[in-house]
Amino acid sequence: MGSGTIGHPAIESRQICKTYIGTDRRKSVALAGIDVSFNKGQITLLVGPSGCGKTTLLNMIAGFEKPDSGELLEHGMPIIGPDPRRGVIFQDPNLFPWLSVWSNLMFGPKMRGEDRTAATERAESLLSMVGLLKFRDHLPHQLSGGMRHRIAIVRTLANAPEILLADEPFTALDEHTRRKLQHDFYEMVSRTRQTVIFVTHNIEEAIYLADRMVVMSPSPGRVKEIIDIDLPRPRDILDLRFNEYRKLLFNLITPDVIAE
Amino acid sequence: MLQQSVDNTGTVAANPADDTDDLVAPQRSFSWRTIDPLKFALPFAILIAWGAACLYRWLPPILLPSPLDVVDALLEWINPSWISTGHPSYYSGTWVADALGSSFRAVVGFAVGSALAVAIGVAVGWSSTMERAIDPTVQILRPMPRTALLPFAIIFFGLGNLPALFLVVYGVFMQVYLQVVIGVKLVSRDWRRAAAMLGASDRQILWHVVIPGALPHIFAGLRLGVAYAWTMMILAEMFAVPSGFGYVLWRGYEFMRMDIVIAGMIMLGFFGYLSDRIVVLIARRSLVWAQELSGTQL
Numbered sequence: 001m002g003s004g005t006i007g008h009p010a011i012e013s014r015q016i017c018k019t020y021i022g023t024d025r026r027k028s029v030a031l032a033g034i035d036v037s038f039n040k041g042q043i044t045l046l047v048g049p050s051g052c053g054k055t056t057l058l059n060m061i062a063g064f065e066k067p068d069s070g071e072l073l074e075h076g077m078p079i080i081g082p083d084p085r086r087g088v089i090f091q092d093p094n095l096f097p098w099l100s101v102w103s104n105l106m107f108g109p110k111m112r113g114e115d116r117t118a119a120t121e122r123a124e125s126l127l128s129m130v131g132l133l134k135f136r137d138h139l140p141h142q143l144s145g146g147m148r149h150r151i152a153i154v155r156t157l158a159n160a161p162e163i164l165l166a167d168e169p170f171t172a173l174d175e176h177t178r179r180k181l182q183h184d185f186y187e188m189v190s191r192t193r194q195t196v197i198f199v200t201h202n203i204e205e206a207i208y209l210a211d212r213m214v215v216m217s218p219s220p221g222r223v224k225e226i227i228d229i230d231l232p233r234p235r236d237i238l239d240l241r242f243n244e245y246r247k248l249l250f251n252l253i254t255p256d257v258i259a260e
Numbered sequence: 261m262l263q264q265s266v267d268n269t270g271t272v273a274a275n276p277a278d279d280t281d282d283l284v285a286p287q288r289s290f291s292w293r294t295i296d297p298l299k300f301a302l303p304f305a306i307l308i309a310w311g312a313a314c315l316y317r318w319l320p321p322i323l324l325p326s327p328l329d330v331v332d333a334l335l336e337w338i339n340p341s342w343i344s345t346g347h348p349s350y351y352s353g354t355w356v357a358d359a360l361g362s363s364f365r366a367v368v369g370f371a372v373g374s375a376l377a378v379a380i381g382v383a384v385g386w387s388s389t390m391e392r393a394i395d396p397t398v399q400i401l402r403p404m405p406r407t408a409l410l411p412f413a414i415i416f417f418g419l420g421n422l423p424a425l426f427l428v429v430y431g432v433f434m435q436v437y438l439q440v441v442i443g444v445k446l447v448s449r450d451w452r453r454a455a456a457m458l459g460a461s462d463r464q465i466l467w468h469v470v471i472p473g474a475l476p477h478i479f480a481g482l483r484l485g486v487a488y489a490w491t492m493m494i495l496a497e498m499f500a501v502p503s504g505f506g507y508v509l510w511r512g513y514e515f516m517r518m519d520i521v522i523a524g525m526i527m528l529g530f531f532g533y534l535s536d537r538i539v540v541l542i543a544r545r546s547l548v549w550a551q552e553l554s555g556t557q558l
């Protein structure tokens with residue numbers, strides 16, 4: 001959404017390290033020197049086996065946690081905390097259960113004191129894109145799980161972030177709902193050429209969405225490989241070249257899972 | 261239900277507003293069929309046992325007056341002209357003044373005590389500086405039974421409304437404070453993070469996320485607090501206030517008048533129940549979401 005050329009880094013991570021000390025006092029190195037940049041206007045997927053530090057890295061980019069060492073920059077400026085320029089979609093929808101769908105969507109614009117009409121227009125058009133306009137006065141618990149996820153995505157997008165961070169937002173959903181949401185998600189972010197950093201376990205989901213893929217490996221968390229996904233859109237998961245990427249990623253990730 | 265969703269053109273209308281109404285407000289309109297006879301079985305049995313005990317003189321009347329004696333005492337208390345015994349008692353016709361006085365002390369004490377508890381509890385739950393400054397003191401005072409403050413209050417404030425209000429405020433504060441602190445601390449980190457990434461400042465997170473999110477605990481505290489308000493108020497009235505339900509009760513003991521003692525207890529039960537219902541009613545209305553999340557009603 002912001003200005004600048006596509007391909008320019010929106011987020012840069014330089015030698016990011018993070019070590020957690022667990023309850024048993026054992027140290028676990030979640031991230032050991034992450035050097036990667038995420039480009040403006042691109043959808044970058046963060047994939048890798050469980051425990052390789054994807055959530056840790058994303059939480060740092062969001063500003064929820066701080067690295068032990070290293071530098072984390074957004075458009076060249078250090079990240080010091082959460083900021084509405086970096087919107088987050090969580091694994092759970094995380095809606096405010098005491099607010100109606102509409103108040104959830106207007107939460108961000110209201111807190112930031114944004115002009116009402118612009119925010120209303122944005123929220124309404126996003127809401128109609130996911131087909132939930134008529135549920136605007138419902139409370140979150142009156143919606144199905146899939147609907148809640150869609151509202152959560154709309155809530156973050158309605159706040160017009162420059163960079164969108166998503167941590168496995170569709171993992172808890174059934175396959176059909178997940179496909180539908182992947183499609184909706186791509187529609188929403190591609191029309192504004194939104195910068196996206198998206199974490200997933202699911203290789204198919206990753207190839208479906210990604211312009212670029214950052215493959216991580218665990219213990220300690222590192223970047224193993226960066227792959228550009230060069231497939232036309234809309235992508236067909238049954239396509240031959242889709243399958244080649246699937247094989248490539250499978251061969252990259254599986255040894256790390258078995259090594260665990 | 262199906263009938264209602266078919267509109268006059270004969271097509272099935274998917275009107276979201278209709279189901280909102282159904283779901284948002286758990287409507288509980290009165291009808292005789294909604295009365296659950298089981299609720300009244302036990303009180304009725306107790307009343308019959310009580311009547312029988314008096315009828316067959318299982319206990320001397322000085323220990324257990326009959327239900328009718330209690331009703332007489334209650335009527336005389338409210339308005340002596342309804343039953344003319346000829347010789348008025350200390351409580352004849354004082355009910356209105358007693359009820360107003362007791363309610364005033366309980367309600368004002370509860371309002372002040374719970375307002376303080378919410379304000380200070382939110383501050384302590386939210387800010388670690390406030391926690392360090394205030395919480396240790398409260399934790400040292402809390403284990404001391406609150407009723408132990410009675411002599412202190414009477415010496416310090418003398419007799420009258422002041423010691424009673426002091427005791428009620430203190431008792432309610434101690435009861436509500438802890439629940440508020442716990443409620444604020446247990447507000448999900450993910451809600452706070454969601455608000456922060458949407459652009460809310462710390463102060464906005466406190467007002468728009470932490471306090472609404474803590475409301476279920478805060479209401480639990482208020483409900484305990486309202487019961488405690490009456491407890492502390494009665495204690496104070498027995499010793500420090502020359503009127504009110506507590507005063508009537510204690511004089512009843514001094515005169516060995518079990519009928520007015522029981523009448524006073526019934527009044528207190530009734531007023532306590534009424535104030536609890538008011539808190540529950542407010543909680544039901546403001547916590548629709550939490551009730552729906554848990555699938556139960558308060």
Ligand SMILES: Nc1ncnc2c1ncn2[C@@H]1O[C@H](COP(=O)(O)OP(=O)(O)OP(=O)(O)O)[C@@H](O)[C@H]1O
Nearest residue numbers: 020021022028030049050051052053054055056057
């Ligand atoms: N709060 C914490 N305390 C201690 N250790 C932690 C904490 N958070 C993460 N870790 C450790 O850091 C490592 C990376 O965790 P992280 O949650 O980032 O992995 P992940 O790649 O997101 O995994 P998954 O795909 O299963 O979500 C893990 O080994 C985990 O045990």
Ligand SMILES: [Mg+2]
Nearest residue numbers: 054055056167
């Ligand atoms: Mg994770």
